[in-house]
Amino acid sequence: MTPSILVVGERLSGHLTSATREAVGVALALAGPEGSVVGFLAGSSLDRSVTEFGELGVTRIRTREDPRLDAAGAGAIAVSVVASAEAVSASVIVTGGTEFGRDLTGRLAVRWSAAVANGVTEATWADAGGLRVLRPVYGGRATETRRLTGSRIAIAIRPHAFAEPTAGAAVAIAEPDAGPEIPDPLLAARRTEVAAAGVSAGPALSDASIVVSGGRGVRDANGFRLVEALADSLGAAVGASRAVTDAGWRPSSFQVGQTGKAVSPQLYIAVGISGAIQHIVGMVSSRVIVAVNNDSSAPIFRVADYGIVGDLFQIVPALTKEIRRVRGLPAG
Ligand SMILES: Cc1cc2nc3c(=O)[nH]c(=O)nc-3n(C[C@H](O)[C@H](O)[C@H](O)COP(=O)(O)OP(=O)(O)OC[C@H]3O[C@@H](n4cnc5c(N)ncnc54)[C@H](O)[C@@H]3O)c2cc1C
Structure with a gap:
């Protein structure tokens, strides 16, 4: 047939x-x-x-x-x-x-x-x-x-x-x-x-080839802007852990994980996310995973291809600045 x-x-x-x-x-x-x-x-x-x-x-x-x-x-x-x-x-x-x-x-x-x-x-x-x-x-x-x-x-x-x-x-x-x-x-x-797509100017989370997600490590809603700036430099979609959405720093449509969205982009950057299993299941099939965390024993490093151990408040702005420079974008 x-x-x-x-x-x-x-x-x-x-x-x-x-x-x-x-x-x-x-x-x-x-x-x-x-x-x-x-x-x-x-x-x-x-x-x-x-x-x-x-x-x-x-x-x-x-x-x-x-x-x-x-x-x-x-x-x-x-x-x-x-x-x-x-x-x-x-x-x-x-x-x-x-x-x-x-x-x-x-x-x-x-x-x-x-x-x-x-x-x-x-x-x-x-x-x-x-x-x-x-x-x-x-x-x-x-x-x-x-x-x-x-x-x-x-x-x-x-x-x-x-x-x-x-x-x-x-x-x-x-x-x-x-x-x-x-x-x-x-x-x-x-x-x-569809409703959420109007909120953010970036690509849709579940469809993006690069996703930058932030977790509780960013400290508050204002700290989350560092994650968004990094995403912007890469033309990436923005995701978040449940700690962030539960705290109301960003809407629940940003959430990646078991009770959020499943993503599998070419590149996933986890910033200040510990790597709880409920988060991992939503992003583990990403092609390349990069994690930024100041705790070298954080579980996220077990699934990461590249890990940066250090303070995200220093690393992320430096990373954003360098990516903008390399990509010929105006300084943010
Ligand atoms: C039924 C159920 C469903 C769930 N579904 C989801 C889900 O869909 N998605 C999800 O994400 N979670 C989910 N959770 C919650 C999950 O268990 C975790 O609580 C949550 O993922 C933790 O978020 P986090 O990694 O941002 O916060 P934390 O676990 O608090 O981790 C914060 C990390 O930031 C690091 N950090 C702190 N300061 C800095 C700094 N200055 N620089 C660098 N790193 C720093 C810390 O070392 C830490 O590793 C679920 C839980 C349950 C029970």
């Missing part, structure tokens, strides 16, 4: 996110030359993203043009995704590994009776049938292999675990989908990640 795979598009500032681009790469690899990949978009002003899907090699896009869906939660979007999946006889739905994507797979488990997996770092067809997926578990200490079987499978991939596709440059055709009516209670749930 030739697979038909639906990729759920997520957008930020009107563009497909890198998480979606990576999901397209996974879908194209699974579809192979015989199968088909169909994109899905919901919200308003979708034309630019339809074109972007085409540039990635996806030529058929189901579109649900409805401004109410711009910042709708996964519950509302799932209604429309399922309708599109049925319309194109999809057997697999792939989403990016954002908070929204992970929420969506949960909805699809119920609404579409799908076998689901989140945080997927590898996905191949299993010889015995179904999809064989790998995903890190226990804070990255082990890798779980799962076989998802049945005619309906939904996966959310781990951010930055897959490359974006390089092929493409095809013309994409939008297939408008009136879809089923979405119940009001589902529309009432708004996506907080």
Whole structure:
């Protein structure tokens, strides 16, 4: 049977996110030359993203043009995704590994009776049938292999675990989908990640390739500005430990970890964060981890590739200054 795979598009500032681009790469690899990949978009002003899907090699896009869906939660979007999946006889739905994507797979488990997996770092067809997926578990200490079987499978991939596709440059055709009516209670749930994006000028946390996070070591809300200045010098997103968000120094949308966001950027810099397991699980799959801490026995150094032992109030401003100089940016 030739697979038909639906990729759920997520957008930020009107563009497909890198998480979606990576999901397209996974879908194209699974579809192979015989199968088909169909994109899905919901919200308003979708034309630019339809074109972007085409540039990635996806030529058929189901579109649900409805401004109410711009910042709708996964519950509302799932209604429309399922309708599109049925319309194109999809057997697999792939989403990016954002908070929204992970929420969506949960909805699809119920609404579409799908076998689901989140945080997927590898996905191949299993010889015995179904999809064989790998995903890190226990804070990255082990890798779980799962076989998802049945005619309906939904996966959310781990951010930055897959490359974006390089092929493409095809013309994409939008297939408008009136879809089923979405119940009001589902529309009432708004996506907080979209709302939070307006607060910070930097890239979105779960989508960024560099994340600089600060912890209790910064002492107070004012001290956290050092973390933001370092992030700004690198064009990075800003994260925080729960100590920071609990203290109200920054909003909870900044929180990285078990009860916050999972990130896996190319570079994660932890400033004044001790490295509690609940924080580690949210960032341990980052490609390179740098920690700044004045306690050489802090657990964060066990997962760090590079460690700087010292006072963050001296190290971080010096680091920021040097990065701005090297990058040719005006002194902050
Ligand atoms: C159910 C549950 C869920 C949780 N979920 C999360 C979660 O999602 N994310 C999360 O982060 N936490 C979570 N926590 C909390 C977690 O257990 C830790 O309490 C929290 O991560 C600690 O934050 P921190 O590292 O900023 O603070 P601390 O543990 O207090 O560490 C501060 C660090 O700063 C260093 N420091 C101090 N001064 C300086 C200086 N001048 N220069 C350099 N370094 C300095 C110290 O040496 C220390 O290592 C959760 C806890 C529970 C029970």
